[in-house]
Amino acid sequence: MSWLADLFKSRKPEPPTASNAKERLQIVLAHERIGRTREDFLPKLQMEIVAVVARYVAIDPGRVNVSLDRGGDMSTLAIEIDLPGPPATANRRAAAG
Amino acid sequence: MAEIIVVTSGKGGVGKTTSSAAIATGLAQRGKKTVVIDFDVGLRNLDLIMGVERRVVFDIVNVISGEARLNQALIKDKRVDTLSILPASQTRDKDALTKEGVGKIIDELSKDHDFIVCDSPAGIEKGALLALYFADQAIIVTNPEVSSVRDSDRILGVLQSKSKRAEEKRDPVREHLLVTRYDPARVERGEMLKLEDIREILAIPLLGVIPESESVLKASNTGNPVIMDQESAAGQAYKDAVGRFLGDKIEHRFLEPAKKGLFSRLFGGRAA
Ligand SMILES: Nc1ncnc2c1ncn2[C@@H]1O[C@H](COP(=O)(O)OP(=O)(O)OP(=O)(O)O)[C@@H](O)[C@H]1O
Ligand SMILES: [Mg+2]
Numbered sequence: 268m269s270w271l272a273d274l275f276k277s278r279k280p281e282p283p284t285a286s287n288a289k290e291r292l293q294i295v296l297a298h299e300r301i302g303r304t305r306e307d308f309l310p311k312l313q314m315e316i317v318a319v320v321a322r323y324v325a326i327d328p329g330r331v332n333v334s335l336d337r338g339g340d341m342s343t344l345a346i347e348i349d350l351p352g353p354p355a356t357a358n359r360r361a362a363a364g
Numbered sequence: 365m366a367e368i369i370v371v372t373s374g375k376g377g378v379g380k381t382t383s384s385a386a387i388a389t390g391l392a393q394r395g396k397k398t399v400v401i402d403f404d405v406g407l408r409n410l411d412l413i414m415g416v417e418r419r420v421v422f423d424i425v426n427v428i429s430g431e432a433r434l435n436q437a438l439i440k441d442k443r444v445d446t447l448s449i450l451p452a453s454q455t456r457d458k459d460a461l462t463k464e465g466v467g468k469i470i471d472e473l474s475k476d477h478d479f480i481v482c483d484s485p486a487g488i489e490k491g492a493l494l495a496l497y498f499a500d501q502a503i504i505v506t507n508p509e510v511s512s513v514r515d516s517d518r519i520l521g522v523l524q525s526k527s528k529r530a531e532e533k534r535d536p537v538r539e540h541l542l543v544t545r546y547d548p549a550r551v552e553r554g555e556m557l558k559l560e561d562i563r564e565i566l567a568i569p570l571l572g573v574i575p576e577s578e579s580v581l582k583a584s585n586t587g588n589p590v591i592m593d594q595e596s597a598a599g600q601a602y603k604d605a606v607g608r609f610l611g612d613k614i615e616h617r618f619l620e621p622a623k624k625g626l627f628s629r630l631f632g633g634r635a636a
Pocket of ligand 2 (some may be wrong): 380381382404409483484485
């Protein structure tokens with residue numbers, strides 16, 4: 268019986284995934300093609316931002332977080348820097364230098 | 365002067381070696397004096413696909429290091445007399461290849477060949493860079509799958525910036541898209557990227573579409589390039605691609621699912 272059931276069982280209507288593939292590719296490649304001519308700028312950007320902030324506030328360079336979300340019509344670059352409390356300032360300044 | 369063709373993809377396992385063997389054999393069958401070079405030093409496989417593994421004595425690294433002359437390392441194909449194979453080394457690593465060494469070999473082969481087909485290793489490291497460096501034309505092998513399409517785009521960028529033609533600011537390397545392992549039934553069900561999507565994204569001229577086919581495995585089992593199997597869809601598709609490469613106007617085939625009768629549906633008929 269089971270082979271008969273298999274044979275005539277209607278295929279579960281799964282949503283087609285190929286269109287996802289196309290959309291995701293178009294977005295990621297649009298970004299990669301722009302970046303291709305230059306080196307990946309994010310590590311440098313992070314270093315420079317940290318250096319500028321460190322000139323004004325004592326920060327721990329290990330506690331800087333940079334993230335990027337590449338979207339179709341909008342991308343967001345988020346830079347998160349933990350500012351330490353006042354007591355640790357002296358030590359941290361040494362570390363940041 | 366020979367035309368230098370690189371068969372490349374970025375991503376591994378998409379069908380570069382299968383395609384290099386088929387296209388080189390096809391060009392030779394059309395009377396063009398052709399040599400196919402395996403650039404996958406350390407992971408040589410072209411010799412097996414071409415069925416010449418038992419005849420390898422010297423390889424490309426021996427020639428570069430001066431341990432053998434080029435014509436000692438070249439293996440003449442026994443099926444098509446205009447075809448020869450230059451195997452890669454199995455024991456050395458990719459550092460054994462140098463730009464000067466490869467350049468000399470290509471110069472020498474250029475003198476008495478029409479086509480030099482370079483089977484690139486996967487990746488965008490040294491071996492792949494050397495395989496594409498001297499190219500006049502590039503065949504980009506792509507599977508209908510996100511990572512393969514992305515890597516193809518990446519390797520197109522490399523061709524446009526790191527090839528000899530790019531460095532010397534000459535006419536760019538001519539690019540051709542070869543979609544392989546295409547399964548029209550899965551495309552129809554929306555499970556696989558369709559040809560039109562891949563073409564739209566990569567935007568380079570289409571050389572051919574090779575269907576997913578069991579005959580490819582059979583061909584590699586026996587060491588006969590699949591283009592020699594003209595019963596099979598893949599063999600025919602490669603032959604068409606070679607024709608187009610040489611300027612013939614040939615319509616694309618195998619883009620629609622094969623019509624299955626009730627009999628094959630019941631008893632699991634497979635694509636040839
Ligand atoms: N049209 C096809 N239909 C079915 N199988 C295929 C097809 N083309 C290639 N294959 C299979 O895919 C596998 C990888 O093929 P191949 O060795 O040619 O890829 P490659 O790109 O050279 O791999 P690598 O990056 O490791 O050098 C093999 O097992 C081969 O038989
Ligand atoms: Mg290979």
